[in-house]
Amino acid sequence: MERKLLIVVLGGGESGVGSAILAQAKGYEVFLSDSGSLKEEYRKTLTDYGIPFEENGHTEQTILAAHEIIKSPGIPNTTAIMQKIIAKGIPVISEIEFGGRFTNAKMICITGSNGKTTTTSLVYHILKSAGFNVGLGGNIGKSFARQVAEDHFDYYVLELSSFQLEGVFDFKADIAVLLNITPDHLDRYDHDMQLYVDAKMRIIRNQKVNDALIYWVDDPVVTKEIRKLKPLSSLLPFSAEKRDDTVAYADNNEVVIHVNNNTFNMDLELLALEGTHNLYNSLASGIVAKLLDIQDETLRQSLADFKGVPHRLEKVAVVRGVQYINDSKATNVNSCWYALQSVRTKIVLILGGKDKGNDYSEIEDLVLRKVRTLIFLGKDNSKLHAFFDGKVPDIKDASSMQEAVSLAYGSAEKGDTVLLSPCCASFDLFESYEDRGDQFKEWVRKL
Template identity: 75%
Template sequence: MNYELIILGGGESGVGSAILAKAKGIRVFLSDSGMLKGEHRKTLVDYGIDFEEGGHTEESILSASEIVKSPGIPDTIPLMQKIISKGIRVISEIEFAGRYTHAKMICITGSNGKTTTASLIYHILKSAGLNVGLGGNIGKSFARQVAEENFDYFVLELSSFQLEGVYDFKADIAVLMNITPDHLDRYDHNMQNYVDAKMRIIRNHKMGDSFIYWIDDPVVTKEIEKLKPASDLYSFTEKNNQRAAAYSEGNKMYIQTKGTVFDMELELLALQGMHNLYNSMASGIVAKLLDISDDNLRLALSDFKGVPHRLEKVASVRGVQYINDSKATNVNSCWYALQSMRTKVVLILGGTDKGNDYTEIEELVRQKARGLIFLGKDNRKLRAFFDGIVPDIEEVNSMKDAVDTAYRMAEKGDTVLLSPCCASFDLFQNYEDRGNQFKDCVRRL
């Protein structure tokens, strides 16, 4: 049978895209090189969607007119090379689902902070009574929500991988938190390739669209000068800046949009720390552009619960605080975590290295680390960099051993911080699995 649409990858994104395609009367076929999760297999059967698992039937795939690709599949694998050489159009779930909704799109990307910011924006809008969905790189599949819900707004967290497959899709409000080196293994170790993927967040922007960004990020500001987007620009910064829409001064955060000024005491923000101030500022700008009242915004910024696996306090055991920052899969995320620490730290690092340069955290490690624990299958790169910088270094290859070692290494008043700088796939299913194992082990101490 000839299919109009092939979906590569049977995770949350792929299954959601298949459901939307089926709902729109498109002849769709889903193919996964691995075995599907039981819940995804059952969903496809229940919806009557044709699929295969444990390998790809190339003949069917190469006869497709369009392919929706899971963001995790790189273009370098042999099947993708054949697809590209045949000139078959390859798009992301975001591009596909965007065709079938008229909802207003609020899209967030960045090397760090995008999950927290997307979650906070969603919390603000939902608390204010807006009919809003949350998707993209977080929560339920965007495509499935388009098929089965009828939202007026979508808050979408978008990774660089998802943005690679965006062409006609447009973010009405685009938020770019920052750009620091990440996933360079995916981008031929060429930083500009990664930057180009991130900047697709403002692809198709025109007058009346909004672009919110961190004005102190030299990479982002250089790209803005180069690309000269037609959108309305709103920046945020730490200190008062005549050009910035959001800044802090004294003990307050200020947001200036549409001729109005919103202010809020910093100590009342649910999210504390400099990086979280940026997340609150970006979210606040979005809220004011959507005419959320000052009272509603103030309440939502003060009662937000935060994101699991991001500087998540787990427990205090014998005077030692344990913090789960498993979502820190790059060096810059770990830098933010270390910068926010006020005590000596036992730092758990390691996993699948994505082309990391640890120089960024070297000074903070020298200042704050009592000891380092390397949790990974291959710690040679970490050893080569950190040997001699910190006297107490241990290597482990299970989370239980990591937590037990940290328990012995830490002194009263210290913090044990899981902030790995690396992807989790060598020893864990994903960063959530890594963080959950950490929390379980800590609670058993």
Template identity: 60%
Template structure:
């Protein structure tokens, strides 16, 4: 088993702060800076250390709050004297400083774990390899529209810790990645949602899918009979993982292949039906704001959460019908000379790209590539044969993409900037086609992150 799931030993007694107890935050991004602010507010002696450079906006916040920090290094003597360390989800356990902390017996936790100690709010936690940002955003939208006092955090928006320090929400909808879950121990999710488990980030999990799956199932830890676990009954890895585990929470499955009561299912391939202990909810899939098979699952998961919270059917129908898709996730950019441009930069794994291609109804010029995380592209073969007329590679090393698709697609072109990729794709497409940026890879070779990649692509499209 992944040793991420055997780290409970140092987590028995959370540090309470006050009296200048030393707490170190590793990583000065959104979650780290938010955690530092909350820690300072709670009386800790806080120090922030980032092995890379710190963005100017975060540096200014730390300076304004008089929180000491260092960048482009980790100084052992300033870190190893901490009573507890909050680590950015992006820092792997094999990083030298983390190894030293573990050898030292210093508890290393996530920002979510830390912030959870200081709020009485109820938590809806959403995880999965694909669809979690969309489902988290939709769930937040439905709850907010219903008049609930709800915050949105985790892998999305303002950090959970910063909101705990500055807001007073009754509920939070948290998007939780496997990296966040790895460093959560006592934290409890009142309503847990697991959308799916497909190979992703396996470089962080000894290239073993069962280790990655074990991280995803951590979302159910500490749950009791008063809580809910909402899961996809059509996802083979989820079902496999459930057979090996026991759950304290009430189980609510969703499926488009079979009928579940209680749970959610598809009636006559046309209506979502959700039944919990509350009045049944039905809605035509044609009326959902989010279209495509994968979004039926996302809408079902959000709908079950809403019914568990006893929201009115009319309110749910309205908000599930008017939700606007999120940036960088199958986002329509422009229609130029009859060619549609779609920004799906958030597709950083093969499965996400599969979902994107599956929802396309025209011929596609596909922009793929970036930092390959050990991708197996074979799952795309059928969709590529059916729908893709050309591939534009956007990355420094495109060898794996060529190996996967050279025999399948007549035209594969290498490019090294968003502008070049957009221009080449435009010339390869004809009226009625779709140019789809859905890279299946991380973005760090040419861009700061997937948002930067998506924005550069959108800017480039607007200049065509």
């Protein structure tokens, strides 16, 4: 009997476990390996499926015997095991690439340095409300590969990070949404912005004339790359203001979307999402909806009743006249810029975490104009101090969320906003940005 091809999955989180389930379902021999310990739910799932796995280390002999490697997005190529895999020439792909091989569903794929989770969630909400048979996955929710193995959807709405796009080769987005590209994750890309840009632009890889590319025309990096790469797909640019080349924009306090010889209009004030950055998210989502011929009334209702995304400009409570906002998902400087821009009061700003090669000059002007107090929350705040010391009169350090919230409570004045918008990854003090945001909400509610 012919021996099955061996697929090795590196990483035992949501992405890796889903990939292992799909590989098993498609008749491969599967082995999952994680350098750390697995969460109990994933350990149980692998055991229930009878998928062999290891944790807290890698068995090189087994891994290097693989026909193909499916690498979880959080694993950089610089790890010792990845260096050996690359040296041996074993193909390495992402969960997205692998899952895409086994479904004929239409792919609506969304990336950007900021706004991709909100836009992905909004597009999914619109399609679900319109009665589409649609799955949600990628960098959000349940593993895409696992859904391909266990469900049957006609459409997928996928949030794709640069890490996931690195491992995409034959996968194709039927509709690609490219919101923006600003510096992020530069520690992963040798502090070379172009390497990060190249990863993001893989979202248009393999697109053909019948596919669509929706993008923010005012982003200089995006527009430069589109001019350079000359994609074959239909180009659908959007902007906050009407221009000759835009299909979606705001004009006279209305959202206007002109697609497929139809024009959609909606009062700006009826949008559920507030702020300029969320206008972009709504415009991009509306273009997707009109490409799919979703009725105007359904689209209006969905744009008006969308609940937003946890940890993204999430209003937590008002305590003694001070508004507390959880923007823990702001893991890069540009995200924080949008948050600062959207707040109209004086701000007590909680910053800090694991720095990814950040340049804080982007938020300097807004901080100088709007911020009353800076609170640095991290194991190492030296880079923040080096940039902001002497510029903001009141700067404090905190080593826990409880301490940060307590310091913010003592610093804020009635009418102020306390904003957690860290600019950084969470892994120095917290398990994830969700854990960081949840702790913020917990301590605020105890005030």
